[in-house]
Structures are given as C-alpha cells and as structure tokens.
Amino acid sequence: MDLPEVEFEPTMPNAIRRATERFGQNELLVMPGLRMTFEEADLASRRVACELLAFGVGKGTRIAIHFPYGPDWIVAFFAITRIGAVCVPLSTSFRPAELRRAVVHGDVDTLLIPSTNASDEQATFMEQAFPSLVDAGEGPHYLKEAPFLRSFLATGSLGRPWAAEVSLGLDQGGSGKTQVSELMLEAVESQVVPGDWCMVIQTSGTTGEPKGAIHTHGAFVRHNENLSCFLGWTEERTQYSGLPWFWIGGVVLSVGHALAQGFTLLALEKFENQRALDLIIEEQPEQVGMWGQLLQRFYQYAAASGRDLTGVPAMDFLMGEPVDPGLRHNSLGQTETLGPHSGAGPEIGRELPEELRGSFGLPVPHVEHRVVDPETGEDLEPGEEGEILIRGYSLSAGLYKRERHEAFDDDGWLHTGDRGYFKKGYLFFTGRFTEMIKTLGANVSPREVELVLEMLPEVSLAIVLGIPDEERGQIVGAVLVPAPGHDVDLEAVRVHAMEQVSSYKVPRYTLSIPSEEMPSLGSGKPDKLVLLAMLEEAAAADSS
Known part of the structure; x- marks a missing residue:
C-alpha cells in the first residue's frame, strides 16, 4: 500500500505531544470570550x-x-x-x-x-x-x-x-x-x-x-498530515470552523488539520449568521469551512450585510466581481474515506476554463481511484461515466457490526455509490447510485425516516425521497398511504417526525395518496420517479 510519510509513529498521543512541542503557544481555538492554546x-x-x-x-x-x-x-x-x-x-x-x-x-x-x-x-x-x-x-x-x-x-x-x-x-x-x-x-x-x-x-x-x-490512529493521523499539506494549510492560517465536528468533515478538515499544522480554529457553540460574521471580521481568517450550500448562503448574507469586509482574506472576493462557484474546484469524499479523496490541492483559487466546469478536483496523493461499469466491474476510459471506487491508506478499517465483505470488495476497493468520470486528470461527480438523501452535507437514510412515519397507526406505507433543492442540494419529501379506514393528518405527522428525528430529516413536503391511486411499476412496486415528480410539483407550487 502506498503510504504518505510522516516523521513520527502515527498515533494520537504522539500527534498531540508533537503539536504541543511545535505550536504550544499558538491558539488552537478562539470563540467569543475564550482563547485556548495547544x-x-x-x-x-x-x-x-x-x-x-x-x-x-x-x-x-x-x-x-x-x-x-x-x-x-x-x-x-x-x-x-x-x-x-x-x-x-x-x-x-x-x-x-x-x-x-x-x-x-x-x-x-x-x-x-x-x-x-x-x-x-x-x-x-x-x-x-x-x-x-x-x-x-x-x-x-x-x-x-x-x-x-x-x-x-x-x-x-x-x-x-x-x-x-x-x-x-x-x-x-x-x-x-x-x-x-x-x-x-x-x-x-x-x-x-x-x-x-x-x-x-x-x-x-x-x-x-x-x-x-x-x-484507526494510523489512518487518521496520516490523512491529517497528507491532506492538510495537499490543501496548502500552514500554522499561519486561521479557519472559521462551521463543519460539524461530530461528522467526518469537521473532525478531519478542522480538528485534525489544526492538530497537524498548528493553525487556529474559530467557532461558535451554535451557528448564527450575524455572530459568525462578527467573529470572522474580528479574527480575519483565511478560510471559512462549511458545507457547500450553507457556505454560499452565508456568503450571500455577508455580501448583503453592508459590513466592511476589507482585509478579511476569506471574504476578499466578495468585494470584487462575483465568483462563479462552478469554475472553482469542489471536493468529493465520504465518511468511509476519512473525508475528501479529491480536491483543489495546488490549484486552490484557480479560475477554471469552461470545459472543466463542475470539477471535483485532483485525486488526493496516495489514494487510488477507479471508475468502473457498475454492472460488469470493468474499468472505463476517461470521460466515461461509471461508479467511483476508492482504495488506500485513508479508508476505514471497516463498518461497525458489519463483515468485511459488506464494506469492501475482494481486492479492497470501496464501492462509493457515487457516479462520475475523469477528464484530463480531474474528477467529475454526477450523482449517486443509491437513494441516500444529501441535504446541506448531511446524509438522510430514507428508510430511517420511513420507519418513523410508519410507526403511526394511520400510515400504512411511507416512501421518502430526496427533492432537488438549489440551496440545500436536496430536501426530504414523503408520500404516505393511509391505513384502511384512516385519514392522515399531515400536521400531526410532521409533529411526530420532529419528536423522533433531527430537524433536517423531517419531511418538508408530504403527500397522502390512497393505495388505489399509488403509481406503480410493472413489478407492482411504487413508481418512485412519478412520486418524486409529484413532490417536486408540490415544492414548486409552494415556492411560487
């Protein structure tokens, strides 16, 4: 296996001691009323x-x-x-x-x-x-x-x-x-x-x-060292940390990278636009770390605030011509890959030519990529869309309570469920093969929400789908089939869901359809494409 070199045995006790020796008096965390050094x-x-x-x-x-x-x-x-x-x-x-x-x-x-x-x-x-x-x-x-x-x-x-x-x-x-x-x-x-x-x-x-x-310790510490160098982070920089630390993006791109490179994290206990902007103007970070859609909404808020953003490196671009986000490299990753396996790397800030619009960047060094035909498993040529496979040092050691064959194939490749292709060495992401809903960077399992909705005696069947949304990527929608002899109170359904699951998992749009009116495929299964179109129509009508 191709391993990135590190100067010490990659464990957390060693990484913490090394960071303290190198960056001891540097500020690790700054919050309103609090400053904590390494x-x-x-x-x-x-x-x-x-x-x-x-x-x-x-x-x-x-x-x-x-x-x-x-x-x-x-x-x-x-x-x-x-x-x-x-x-x-x-x-x-x-x-x-x-x-x-x-x-x-x-x-x-x-x-x-x-x-x-x-x-x-x-x-x-x-x-x-x-x-x-x-x-x-x-x-x-x-x-x-x-x-x-x-x-x-x-x-x-x-x-x-x-x-x-x-x-x-x-x-x-x-x-x-x-x-x-x-x-x-x-x-x-x-x-x-x-x-x-x-x-x-x-x-x-x-x-x-x-x-x-x-x-493992080895994977986490190595990836922090390797990825932070690939992304160009140094101890002179400061990051506003808006990626949740309980998910892989925050624990790697904020906490782990600060530990590796000695830079400062800015944070609020609970995110609010105005308080975040106050902290950013005061501390002048070089980066604002948030999920894509949330970041764009925050930038829009900052630009419309009328505040003086001069001298704030992370906000400089807002003072000039609008930046087309499609002409900047994005990054792709997931929990099993310790976050990003692709990104801008040395091309951060580069304005891309139109032919590279939508790029998800370069592969992270020491991480292997393949794009294969999902049916045959055969490797595809550059430009051909297939499933993205990942292998390398940063992969998880496995999935908890799952056998190894449930996480990886016989050759150690992770089948990500992501669709994409390579062009001129850059990775392009085109969607998901699975039904997992992605809303503001958070995964929502349709089945988890369906089980919650089906707890109600008046609900015979729940089908949960992801509705495309310009700001959030997707929002959660649900189609319910009433149990015989029952009517479904959609407001009561919403209240029940809010009591059982996080707010981002609660369906924004819910329809109730009698069983005899449920669109179905030849197999007798519900036609989810038709149901999704119905939910999209409801969402469009609500926004108009």
Missing part, C-alpha cells in the same frame, strides 16, 4: 485522561461525546484517543430516540455529556433517551434499552444520582476522583499503536440503522 488543550486532556483511567476506562472502551463546538469537545476527544479508548462523537441535533439508537449501535460504555445542551435540560433529555434512568442510582448501570452503557459523566452537576462529574475545563481542578499519575499515563500512551481504533463516526445507513465507519 498547550492548554494538551494539559487539560492529560488531566482528563488520568480521570478517565481512574474511572476504569481502558484501551478499546467506547466513549461517546455529545458536545457542541467548543473546548470541551476538543479536550474530550484528545483525552479519549490519547489513552487508546475509542471516541464515538454524537450529533448535537439528535432527538432522544436517535441518541439511544446511536449509543446502542455503537456499544457505548461511557457517555460524556454537558450539563446543558442548546438550552435543553440535559438530565431530562437523557431520561427521555434512556427511560430506565428515572429510577436509577449511581453507576455502573445495567439498562435494558442500552445493554452495554455503564456510565454517564457530566461536566457539571445534573442533580441526578446516575451521573458522575468530570471537569473538562482549562483550569487545573478535577472531579476529585483518585488521580492516575503522569508516569502511568505515559505508560498507557506508549501502548497505543497505529492499528488501534481511534474513533467510530456514525452516519445514516441505507437500512435505517446507523452506519459506523471505524478509523
């Missing part, structure tokens, strides 16, 4: 790592973290991975039922949580996710709804006996738990090797169950 993050994570060891955490222990952007997320991630435990970041947009499914699927042993989360009382949220907690005492726990979950560690008092406290703050205090010595911590860190699991990143799976991509 040295401060290292010291806090060492202290927390000792506390976790004292709580009984060991190599391979699955620890989930449920934090928004901020120092707690970074300190927890560093502390967990530097002792060889496995970090399982959880989405802060989860509803209680989604969080429970993710914890169960990930066999999580310890759940690390804030005392509050987006103004919701954390204890109540957790008791909704795990009803057995209502009558629970101190851990270890044995919850029927989460068989492997033993501990809850909160950053402050929840007023509940089932949660212990751990301090993630930058001060030198702790929870009072018996401390493990620094010598013991160093001994533990010395046993972490590149092949150990580092994290499991969960995303929507096509079956409706979460899909967990397993990434």
